[in-house]
Amino acid sequence: MAREPAQRGKPAPAARPDSAEPERQRPAPVRASLVFLGGALIALVAPPLAAGVFTDQGPAALITVALVELLLVWAITAWWLRRRRLRWADVGLSTRHWVRDSALGAAVVVPRLLLEFGVLVPMAGGADSAEVREVLDNAAAGGAALAATLALGVIGGGIAEELYFRGFLIKALPEAFRRRRRAVGVAATVSVLLFGLLHVPAGGPEAASIAVAGLVYVGLFLLTGRLTAPMVSHCLWNTAAVAAVLALYG
Numbered sequence: 001m002a003r004e005p006a007q008r009g010k011p012a013p014a015a016r017p018d019s020a021e022p023e024r025q026r027p028a029p030v031r032a033s034l035v036f037l038g039g040a041l042i043a044l045v046a047p048p049l050a051a052g053v054f055t056d057q058g059p060a061a062l063i064t065v066a067l068v069e070l071l072l073v074w075a076i077t078a079w080w081l082r083r084r085r086l087r088w089a090d091v092g093l094s095t096r097h098w099v100r101d102s103a104l105g106a107a108v109v110v111p112r113l114l115l116e117f118g119v120l121v122p123m124a125g126g127a128d129s130a131e132v133r134e135v136l137d138n139a140a141a142g143g144a145a146l147a148a149t150l151a152l153g154v155i156g157g158g159i160a161e162e163l164y165f166r167g168f169l170i171k172a173l174p175e176a177f178r179r180r181r182r183a184v185g186v187a188a189t190v191s192v193l194l195f196g197l198l199h200v201p202a203g204g205p206e207a208a209s210i211a212v213a214g215l216v217y218v219g220l221f222l223l224t225g226r227l228t229a230p231m232v233s234h235c236l237w238n239t240a241a242v243a244a245v246l247a248l249y250g
Contacts, residue, residue, distance in 0.1 A: 029183075032176035035080065036169060043072035044156075044164065044198060059148035066156035073160040077168050084175055091167030092227040101224050105232035108216055109240055116209055117244050124205035127249045131206065135245040146242070153238030161198075162231045165191045166221040188218050213237070 047068045051061045077091060121129060127136075138145045169191050174183035192214035201207035213234075220229040 028176045039076040059144040062148035062152045066152045069156040070160040073164045091172045101228035102232045105229035120205040130202045154235045158235030
């Protein structure tokens with residue numbers, strides 16, 4: 001009897017939070033996916049659409065689009081990292097092994113040029129293909145237009161797209177998922193698919209070219225875990241492809 005009050009006064013064991021926590025965390029992957037898709041529309045789809053509707057696509061407009069894309073991608077990524085308490089290294093921005101990674105990214109450009117201009121561009125019509133005509137038209141418009149095209153390819157493509165479609169999507173976003181390894185695999189596949197949709201291929205050869213590009217950049221990122229190799233490869237490719245068009249068809 002003397003022990004009874006002590007037993008009654010003994011505090012009840014705290015409720016286990018494990019049962020409620022999965023319910024609170026379950027929507028996180030959905031929110032993360034919506035953040036990514038919304039960010040892609042805002043940062044990489046809206047600026048070129050706005051430029052096409054409200055401007056004449058002159059050199060100033062192309063450079064503005066490139067800078068706006070980079071600024072928006074940087075802002076969205078920075079917000080996500082701060083929200084998830086991650087670092088920029090968690091999207092693959094690192095100076096580790098940058099010489100080796102740069103060499104690796106540059107090395108894949110040459111075989112891609114051989115495939116592109118030895119097989120895919122001739123299949124697409126050669127000088128009459130849409131991509132070749134676009135480069136030649138920009139070159140005919142003058143040095144400023146050609147420089148702006150290169151700036152868009154390097155800043156908006158090589159830097160902004162790689163940061164978003166590789167670093168953010170494949171490395172930072174899966175942190176919100178319980179099964180991270182599976183999420184990385186899904187994110188890599190989505191990265192290739194969305195990269196292709198963003199570039200709107202005009203036909204079969206163009207679609208193959210974009211698919212090869214997406215697979216190369218994803219492969220470089222997964223192989224190194226850093227953005228240096230895909231960024232260098234993307235920037236060099238966009239520059240080398242313009243130079244090849246001018247040399248072969250200009």
